[in-house]
Amino acid sequence: MTARLKGVLFDLDDTLIDWSGVELSWRELEARHLAKVLAFLNQKPLNSQVNLGRLVDLYSQRTREAWAQARKDLRAPNMPEILLTTLAEVGVAGADIYRKEILDAYDWSAVPGTVVFSDVPPMLKTLRDSGVKLGIVTNASQPMSLRDAELEAHGLIEYFSDCRLAAADAGFLKPHPRIFAEALSRMDTAPAETIFVGDNPVADIGGAQGAGMRAVLRLTGRADFDAAAGRTARDRASAAAYKRDLLDTQRSLASLDELPAILDAWYPGWQNYGE
Ligand SMILES: [Mg+2]
Numbered sequence: 001m002t003a004r005l006k007g008v009l010f011d012l013d014d015t016l017i018d019w020s021g022v023e024l025s026w027r028e029l030e031a032r033h034l035a036k037v038l039a040f041l042n043q044k045p046l047n048s049q050v051n052l053g054r055l056v057d058l059y060s061q062r063t064r065e066a067w068a069q070a071r072k073d074l075r076a077p078n079m080p081e082i083l084l085t086t087l088a089e090v091g092v093a094g095a096d097i098y099r100k101e102i103l104d105a106y107d108w109s110a111v112p113g114t115v116v117f118s119d120v121p122p123m124l125k126t127l128r129d130s131g132v133k134l135g136i137v138t139n140a141s142q143p144m145s146l147r148d149a150e151l152e153a154h155g156l157i158e159y160f161s162d163c164r165l166a167a168a169d170a171g172f173l174k175p176h177p178r179i180f181a182e183a184l185s186r187m188d189t190a191p192a193e194t195i196f197v198g199d200n201p202v203a204d205i206g207g208a209q210g211a212g213m214r215a216v217l218r219l220t221g222r223a224d225f226d227a228a229a230g231r232t233a234r235d236r237a238s239a240a241a242y243k244r245d246l247l248d249t250q251r252s253l254a255s256l257d258e259l260p261a262i263l264d265a266w267y268p269g270w271q272n273y274g275e
Helices: 026-041 052-073 079-089 095-106 120-129 144-153 177-187 201-210 233-247 256-266
Strands: 007-010 133-138 163-166 194-198 214-218
Touching (some): 026 052, 120 256, 133 177, 194 256, 214 256
Parallel strands (some): 007 133
16 A cells, blocks of 8 residues: 655755845854854853954854764764853853853844745645645754744744754754654654655755655755765765756656645645545
8 A cells, every 4th residue: 555645854954944045154144143142151250251253263163173073974063062162162161051041142043134935835834734744854053942943933833843853953964864763753754654855965865765755856046966965976976876866857846836746646645635
């Protein structure tokens, strides 16, 4: 018997949220939030007079190092850990006890210039109305508790009560099987009952297929197969093969409007399960 469609998991960045209009650099963006952290810490008896530029420089460096290591072993970088380590390095002793308050002060929110792709809300409604569970699996180094602020600002959070999973919380980056297993556990669906939609051919598509799911590559215009391919020749060859394969078949789409036709082929009658 053909499996029923019970869940759709989405990547977040450049799959649901369009980052192409962001003009701030990563460093400028972090400087805004780290300035708020310093303002908070300056109210505390930590005897710390930290220069913002030095903090941003070192935080940037430690973040780059964490991602370089993560690409080797797929253990997720953890932004709060990186921040607390960096604060200790610049001379703020004992900031750990304010961990929660520091993350509140960091005040992460929707990044200026980001928008939800226009084809996203209608498709989420269609899937939800058909009784399909929806989830997000992102390679974010920020915990989902921070990224939830973006989902709220963008009006997306209401769709994703079953699963919102950041790599920082799962401990592993896509395409590691552990993060997909955690997502399926939260969805309470089997791999054959669940599909994955994402814009990264290696992390999203290769990872989901490796976990036993069907996967659809979302071509959002920013999909960069070479950048997604990683550093090793094997990664690049793998991405090139995915690109050839995916672009030749119905497993890629330029608009989510094309998703129902793919689901019709994989899960006949999926829109009428509730009737
Ligand atoms: Mg993405």
